[in-house]
Amino acid sequence: MNRLMVALALAASGVPASAASPPFPFAHDDAGRPVLEFYPATAAKFTAAGRDLLRITVKETPPERTAQGPVDVGLVADCQSRQLAVSQVTAATKDGAPTTSGEAFKLSELKPPSGGMYQRFVVALCDGELLGVQVSPARSGWVHFVEGPQRALYYVSGSMRKVGKYRAASVRLYELGGAQLPDGRRIDARDAVWVIDCERKLGAVAYERAFARVGDQNQTVESMGDEKAFADPSLVEVDKLTFGRAAPGSMQAQFNDVLCLMN
Numbered sequence: 201m202n203r204l205m206v207a208l209a210l211a212a213s214g215v216p217a218s219a220a221s222p223p224f225p226f227a228h229d230d231a232g233r234p235v236l237e238f239y240p241a242t243a244a245k246f247t248a249a250g251r252d253l254l255r256i257t258v259k260e261t262p263p264e265r266t267a268q269g270p271v272d273v274g275l276v277a278d279c280q281s282r283q284l285a286v287s288q289v290t291a292a293t294k295d296g297a298p299t300t301s302g303e304a305f306k307l308s309e310l311k312p313p314s315g316g317m318y319q320r321f322v323v324a325l326c327d328g329e330l331l332g333v334q335v336s337p338a339r340s341g342w343v344h345f346v347e348g349p350q351r352a353l354y355y356v357s358g359s360m361r362k363v364g365k366y367r368a369a370s371v372r373l374y375e376l377g378g379a380q381l382p383d384g385r386r387i388d389a390r391d392a393v394w395v396i397d398c399e400r401k402l403g404a405v406a407y408e409r410a411f412a413r414v415g416d417q418n419q420t421v422e423s424m425g426d427e428k429a430f431a432d433p434s435l436v437e438v439d440k441l442t443f444g445r446a447a448p449g450s451m452q453a454q455f456n457d458v459l460c461l462m463n
Contacts, residue, residue, distance in 0.1 A: 223259045224331055226324075227317040228348045232449065235261050236317050239272075240332030243325075249307055253278055254325060254335060259292050278310050279326035279337055284318065285309035320352065329354065342372065345458075346451060350376055353451040360462060361434040367459040368395045368406065368433035373451065381410060387421050388413045393429045394452065395436055397443055398460035403452060404441035406433070 223237035242257040254277045261270040274288035287305045313319040323329070328336035329344045345353040356370040374389045381387060393406040407425030411418040429435045446453035 225346060226258070226321060226330075226344065228346065229263070230349055232348070233261065234259075235263075236321065237261075238321075238330060238333075240330070243330075243333045243335045245335050248305075251278060251307065252280070252337065255287070256325060256333070257288075258321070261292075276305055276310070277322055277325055279322075281310070282312065282322055282326065283310035284313050284322050285311065317347075320347070345371075345455060347374075347376070348451075351451060352376060353455060355455070356430075359433055360459060361432075363395070363434055363436055363438055365399060366395050366397055366436075366438050367462065368393055368429075368436050369455075369459060370430050370433055371455065381422060385421050386412055389418075391430060393425070393433050393436060394455065394459075395433075395438060395441060395443075396456045396459050398456075400443070401445065401456070402443040403446050403456050404438075404443045406436040406441055 223239045225234040225237050227234070227236040229235050237259040239257045239259070242255070244255050246253055246255060255274065256277070257272055257274050259270055260273050262268050270292035272288075272290050272292045273286060276285045276287050277283070285305055286309070313322055324344045325333065326336055327338050327340035327342070328334075329340055329342050330336070331343055331345075339357075341357055342354040343357050345355055347353065352374040354372045354374070356372075359370040361368045370391070370393050372389055372391050375387060378386055378388055387410040390408055390410050392408040395404045395406050397403070405425070407423075407427060407429045409423040409427070409430075410421045412421050413419075426435065446456060
């Protein structure tokens with residue numbers, strides 16, 4: 201998390217995130233241990249058999265109960281088909297990013313990810329959502345922040361604003377596997393504007409929309425606040441908000457810490 205905080209602060213300041221010590225975390229287990237990390241400096245485009253592909257190296261850490269240690273895994277992604285192949289597996293490096301492999305691989309090895317974190321990783325890579333990775337062919341406008349087994353947090357690129365002594369940003373909290381509102385209605389994610397009082401270490405929600413994924417559309421289930429603030433968080437009326445303290449270690453608390461590092 202400290203690496204991610206530094207990387208986000210560098211990116212917000214216009215300094216390439218690859219200048220920070222890799223790898224950056226992507227997914228964590230229930231105990232908060234990173235189980236999948238990525239090396240931004242290894243991301244590269246290349247072409248094979250007329251297909252445009254992306255190569256990147258990740259660090260995969262198995263559960264603590266296994267004898268195997270972390271490994272660096274070279275991945276190749278076809279973003280048009282959203283398929284993935286493993287090109288190389290080596291013992292994880294301890295200092296610095298591993299060298300990107302130029303070895304050949306078979307196109308027949310490209311397969312759709314079976315699901316879970318690798319499925320989400322391919323989407324984040326191909327949609328230009330990975331922090332510090334600039335080679336992706338698309339830009340969704342979202343930036344991946346961090347995720348655990350149940351939730352994933354993204355923020356809108358360029359949405360972070362100063363509002364007096366406060367910080368505000370537009371975020372999306374995915375409920376991996378779905379969740380329910382108190383009245384039993386199912387949702388898949390929430391769009392929100394989070395506001396942080398950095399002096400008192402308190403946060404507030406200025407706008408929130410819970411939605412369910414229906415086909416290829418996000419269907420609103422419940423909403424509160426002014427939707428205009430999501431497009432421009434500087435419109436937030438801070439004096440109308442109720443502030444509270446985020447649960448220690450929660451994604452909101454982690455994001456608050458990062459936002460308060462920004463000048």
